[in-house]
Amino acid sequence: MRAAVVVGLIVALAAPPVLAAGTGATKYKWRDGTGALHYSDSLPPEAVKFGYEVVNGQGLVIRRVERAKTADEIAAAKVQAAKDKAERAIAEQRERDDAQLMSMYEDEAALKAAHQQQLDSIDQEIKAAQFSLRGQEQALADLLDRAAAAERSGKNLPDAQTQRIAELRAQIETHQEAVERRQADRESTQARLEAEVLHFRELKAKRDAAHSSP
Numbered sequence: 499m500r501a502a503v504v505v506g507l508i509v510a511l512a513a514p515p516v517l518a519a520g521t522g523a524t525k526y527k528w529r530d531g532t533g534a535l536h537y538s539d540s541l542p543p544e545a546v547k548f549g550y551e552v553v554n555g556q557g558l559v560i561r562r563v564e565r566a567k568t569a570d571e572i573a574a575a576k577v578q579a580a581k582d583k584a585e586r587a588i589a590e591q592r593e594r595d596d597a598q599l600m601s602m603y604e605d606e607a608a609l610k611a612a613h614q615q616q617l618d619s620i621d622q623e624i625k626a627a628q629f630s631l632r633g634q635e636q637a638l639a640d641l642l643d644r645a646a647a648a649e650r651s652g653k654n655l656p657d658a659q660t661q662r663i664a665e666l667r668a669q670i671e672t673h674q675e676a677v678e679r680r681q682a683d684r685e686s687t688q689a690r691l692e693a694e695v696l697h698f699r700e701l702k703a704k705r706d707a708a709h710s711s712p
Contacts (some may be wrong), residue, residue, distance in 0.1 A: 502628040518653065521543065523539075523554075523555050524552055524553065524554055524555070524560065525537050525538065525539055525552075525553055526538050526539075526540070526541050526542075526545055526550050526551070526553075527550060527551045527552075527553050527559075528544070528545040528548055528549065528550035529552070530544060530548060531548065531551050537553075540547060546563075546565075546566055546642060547565060547566055549562075549564050549565030549567050550562075550563050550564075551561060553565070562643060595702055596697075599694070599697075599698060599701065599703055600698075600702070600705065605702075605703070606695060606698060606699060609695060612697060613691040613694070613695070617684065617687065617691070620680065620683065620684045620687060621683065621684070623680060624677060624680050624681060624684065627673065627677045627680060628677055629671065631670065631673045631674065631677060632665055634669055634673060635670060637666055638663065638670060638696065641659060641662060641663050641666065642663065644659065645659065645704060647664065647685070656679050706711075
């Protein structure tokens with residue numbers, strides 16, 4: 499009998515208090531900065547600061563409110579929300595790109611053929627630029643030969659030819675830089691296309707595995 503009484507006391511102490519039983523009244527329950535538990539009929543500022551729960555007349559929690567966030571926490575939450583939104587947008591765009599890639603090409607051979615067309619187009623542009631560059635270099639060489647012949651004969655080179663030599667040299671330098679940039683673009687494009695082939699292969703393997711699974 500005594501053991502039963504002790505057990506009953508332990509259970510009573512561990513259970514949440516019953517507040518205004520049968521009245522249907524609600525109260526606020528919260529813990530302060532030291533961890534001490536409080537109940538009140540009204541909502542004090544301290545409860546808003548640390549967070550609180552609304553309990554009914556039977557002591558059951560009917561609503562939980564988290565503590566108020568600091569200005570730094572609010573700012574950090576906004577930054578994180580923006581980051582999460584950007585990552586979701588990237589993931590959704592990647593899914594759309596993958597779906598389009600798989601719908602455009604029947605197999606890897608078709609994809610590689612399309613890639614080769616892109617590279618061939620770039621190669622044609624580079625060849626055309628190099629051909630134009632050689633023409634400019636030849637024109638400059640002719641002008642320099644004339645300038646050397648005039649110098650040997652003791653004649654002064656006309657101002658128009660001197661200006662034309664300077665213009666050609668500037669044009670050739672600009673053209674050379676453009677050709678080098680296009681060649682670099684060709685290399686980066688080839689690397690990107692090779693990566694796309696590997697990605698296509700992975701997507702196709704996943705799709706085939708999904709179709710073959712029961």
